Every structure is written in C-alpha cells, then in structure tokens.
Amino acid sequence: MKHQSDYLLVTGSTGFLGGAVIAELIGQPRWSRVLLLVRAPDAATGRGRVVESLRKFSVTQDLCDRLQADQIICGDLCSVPAFSDDARLKHVTEVINCAALAGFGKPKTLWPTNVDGTLAFARLLHEVAPLRRFLHVGTAMACGFPAPQVVTEEFQPALDAIHLVTYTESKIECERRLRADLPGLPLVVARASIIVGDTRFGCGPSPSIFWVFSMARALGEFTCELSDRVDVVPADYCARALLHLLDKPALSHDLYHISAGPKFSSSFGEIDAAIADGLGEEPTRDYRQVDYETIAERHSEFQALFGPCIVSVMLRAIELYGQYAALDMSFDNQRLLDEGMAPPPRFTDYAGLCARTALGSSIAEQMQYDFKGISTRAAQALAALTRSSVKVAV
Numbered sequence: 001m002k003h004q005s006d007y008l009l010v011t012g013s014t015g016f017l018g019g020a021v022i023a024e025l026i027g028q029p030r031w032s033r034v035l036l037l038v039r040a041p042d043a044a045t046g047r048g049r050v051v052e053s054l055r056k057f058s059v060t061q062d063l064c065d066r067l068q069a070d071q072i073i074c075g076d077l078c079s080v081p082a083f084s085d086d087a088r089l090k091h092v093t094e095v096i097n098c099a100a101l102a103g104f105g106k107p108k109t110l111w112p113t114n115v116d117g118t119l120a121f122a123r124l125l126h127e128v129a130p131l132r133r134f135l136h137v138g139t140a141m142a143c144g145f146p147a148p149q150v151v152t153e154e155f156q157p158a159l160d161a162i163h164l165v166t167y168t169e170s171k172i173e174c175e176r177r178l179r180a181d182l183p184g185l186p187l188v189v190a191r192a193s194i195i196v197g198d199t200r201f202g203c204g205p206s207p208s209i210f211w212v213f214s215m216a217r218a219l220g221e222f223t224c225e226l227s228d229r230v231d232v233v234p235a236d237y238c239a240r241a242l243l244h245l246l247d248k249p250a251l252s253h254d255l256y257h258i259s260a261g262p263k264f265s266s267s268f269g270e271i272d273a274a275i276a277d278g279l280g281e282e283p284t285r286d287y288r289q290v291d292y293e294t295i296a297e298r299h300s301e302f303q304a305l306f307g308p309c310i311v312s313v314m315l316r317a318i319e320l321y322g323q324y325a326a327l328d329m330s331f332d333n334q335r336l337l338d339e340g341m342a343p344p345p346r347f348t349d350y351a352g353l354c355a356r357t358a359l360g361s362s363i364a365e366q367m368q369y370d371f372k373g374i375s376t377r378a379a380q381a382l383a384a385l386t387r388s389s390v391k392v393a394v
C-alpha cells in the first residue's frame with residue numbers, strides 16, 4: 001500500500017454487516033485506500049479472516065486478491081493502546097465503525113467493547129487523525145421502552161428506558177458518551193433496524209435472526225399476531241446505505257435510521273407466506289398467537305422441531321425474541337430517503353431465498369449465531385437459569 005493521506009478505516013469486517021460493507025467496497029477504485037481493523041495476531045492472519053468474510057458474500061478470488069496484508073491493522077477495541085501508535089492512523093479521514101458485540105448474550109467483554117473500547121477508539125482517531133466523518137453503526141432498538149410504535153430519528157430515549165438486553169443498553173450508552181465526551185468528533189450515527197440476510201445470497205453470509213421466523217413456522221404459533229409488522233433490512237442494503245451516508249459531502253443530520261420504516265416493513269403473515277413460497281410449502285395454517293408459557297409447555301417437542309439443542313437455551317431465545325416479535329414496531333427512515341438513498345427492498349422480496357439458503361442447518365444451529373457471545377460453559381449455566389423476569393412496558 002502506498003502512502004496516502006485519506007484512508008477509510010472500517011471495523012468489524014469479519015462480521016455480518018462489516019463483511020457486507022467491504023464486499024461492496026472491494027470492487028471500487030477507492031479500495032486501495034481502505035484499512036481494516038481486525039482482531040488477529042498478525043496481518044497475514046487478519047487478511048485470512050477478512051477473506052473468509054468476503055467469501056460469505058461470494059466475492060471472487062480475483063477481487064479477494066485485491067486485499068493486501070498491509071491494509072490490516074491488527075487490533076482489539078478492548079486494547080486500543082496496543083495499536084494507537086500505528087502511523088497509518090494519522091492519515092485516516094473516514095471511519096465506518098461496524099465492530100461491536102452484537103449478540104444477545106452478555107459476555108464480560110460486552111460493555112468494555114461496545115462502550116469503553118468504542119469510545120477509546122473514537123477518542124484515539126479524534127486525537128490523531130484528520131477526520132472528516134466518523135460513521136458509527138448503532139441499533140434502532142437502542143430506543144428502549146417505552147417507545148412509539150413508529151420510532152422517528154427525533155425520538156430521544158429516556159435515560160431510564162427499559163432494555164430487553166444489555167446489548168441495546170450498551171449501544172445507546174455508547175452513542176451518548178460519544179456525543180458527550182467527544183463533542184468535536186464528526187460523528188454520524190446510523191442506527192440499523194433488524195438486519196436479516198442479503199438480497200443476493202439469502203442467509204449464506206449469516207443466518208442471524210432468520211431462525212426466529214423459521215421457529216414460528218415450525219411451532220405454528222408464536223408471540224405475535226400474523227398482522228404484526230417487523231422492520232427488517234438486508235445486509236447489502238444496509239451496507240450501501242452506510243456508504244451513501246459516508247460519501248455525501250454534507251448531511252442534514254447526525255443520526256439516521258437504516259430501516260424499512262412503516263412503508264416497507266412486512267407483516268409476519270406476509271413473511272410466512274413468502275418463506276412458504278420460497279420452500280414450495282403451504283403458508284402456516286391455523287396459526288395462533290400464544291404467550292411464552294404456552295410455547296414453553298411444548299419443550300419436549302423442541303429437539304424434533306428445532307434439531308439437537310439445549311432446551312433451556314431455546315426457551316431463553318424464544319422468550320427474548322418472542323418479546324421483540326410482539327412489539328409491532330418500525331423505525332422511520334425518512335431522513336435517509338431525504339438524503340437520496342433508494343428505498344429498501346421488502347423482506348418478503350427475498351425471505352424465500354433466505355429460507356432456501358438456511359436449509360443446510362437446523363434452527364438450533366442457526367440460533368447459535370445470535371448467542372455466540374455465550375460460551376459453552378455459560379450456555380450450560382443458562383440451563384440452570386429460571387426464566388428472566390424482564391417484562392416489557394410498552
């Protein structure tokens with residue numbers, strides 16, 4: 001890599017969204033000025049990890065060959081001082097910060113990564129780099145509860161908002177501290193709603209969250225009404241929206257939703273029909289909206305319905321995601337559309353593809369992706385947990 005003075009630094013490229021971002025970028029002329037922060041012992045290993053991520057998005061070998069080891073900065077958000085003297089950082093003008101612990105587990109590193117580490121990383125860049133834009137990926141669910149059914153970007157979550165999981169709490173805390181502690185940072189927050197699959201590759205890159213819809217189909221009942229809507233965007237749209245926000249010389253706001261919004265959200269009934277169509281099956285008949293307890297009573301069927309699994313982990317997942325499914329919320333995307341971004345595709349346009357590409361693994365296996373913060377030991381410990389007492393007040 002030649003010395004340049006306008007690097008784009010991307011974090012989280014070994015993950016789902018960051019992978020989609022670099023899959024978009026790698027064919028572009030600007031690729032030679034892209035740097036990647038990767039957790040790896042050395043640049044060659046880091047490069048290998050990133051190539052693995054690119055392959056999930058079917059990036060060709062020719063394009064993967066464009067990735068040079070000297071584009072890798074080995075580093076962990078939890079140990080920012082370890083890479084803070086990297087000379088390349090002084091030439092970074094743009095950041096897309098996708099790195100975070102995004103699962104619904106609660107590993108010890110959650111807060112150190114999503115709050116303290118992210119802040120230390122932003123502070124370092126703010127201090128040493130001539131930043132033009134620091135594009136931070138947030139999550140729309142950071143709004144917490146209570147929240148309106150259609151959450152606008154103007155909506156300010158209360159400081160004592162209730163969070164179903166520590167992850168969303170850590171994300172809003174990070175946003176607050178970025179704004180409070182680094183007021184001069186050229187920060188733009190892009191809060192993504194629920195990212196499911198990819199319009200071209202379905203669940204190939206990641207089965208994250210898709211298993212919830214498969215689970216509801218397998219059970220024939222779930223916590224939501226079929227008419228309840230869910231705000232889903234595919235990873236490729238989300239990645240293009242991030243690049244759109246990065247590239248516009250001036251933006252009207254410093255916070256955006258990357259979401260389906262009320263207009264492009266789909267109902268569970270529509271999604272069920274799209275999945276059935278994709279699989280050549282019938283839509284769910286005699287669907288019932290039930291509470292968690294009713295589903296829990298069927299635990300003896302779980303192995304047959306979901307594949308080999310730890311029943312208590314499945315119960316925890318059903319409880320958590322069941323609460324989300326029943327929210328019937330969407331996230332207004334008017335600001336992004338006003339910036340000239342194309343509207344998102346509907347989930348129903350590619351849910352059938354997701355279903356087909358997820359067929360190779362069981363529902364329980366797919367679910368592990370979203371609980372990957374949980375170690376085997378913790379997963380076993382979960383088995384001893386009684387049900388969480390979290391209740392949503394919406």
Ligand SMILES: NC(=O)c1ccc[n+]([C@@H]2O[C@H](COP(=O)([O-])OP(=O)(O)OC[C@H]3O[C@@H](n4cnc5c(N)ncnc54)[C@H](OP(=O)(O)O)[C@@H]3O)[C@@H](O)[C@H]2O)c1
Pocket residue numbers: 011012013014015016017018037038039075076077078097098099100101102103113117137138139140171191192193194195196208209
């Ligand atoms: N997926 C969704 O539905 C969704 C929805 C809304 C918002 N988001 C946001 O989108 C962003 C990306 O999420 P994702 O779904 O792509 O998650 P993901 O697949 O779990 O990827 C997370 C990425 O962050 C990296 N990372 C984690 N801890 C790190 C650390 N301490 N230092 C450096 N890198 C670290 C991971 O690296 P390793 O490979 O080394 O672990 C990985 O590259 C997150 O900010 C998340 O909050 C996601």
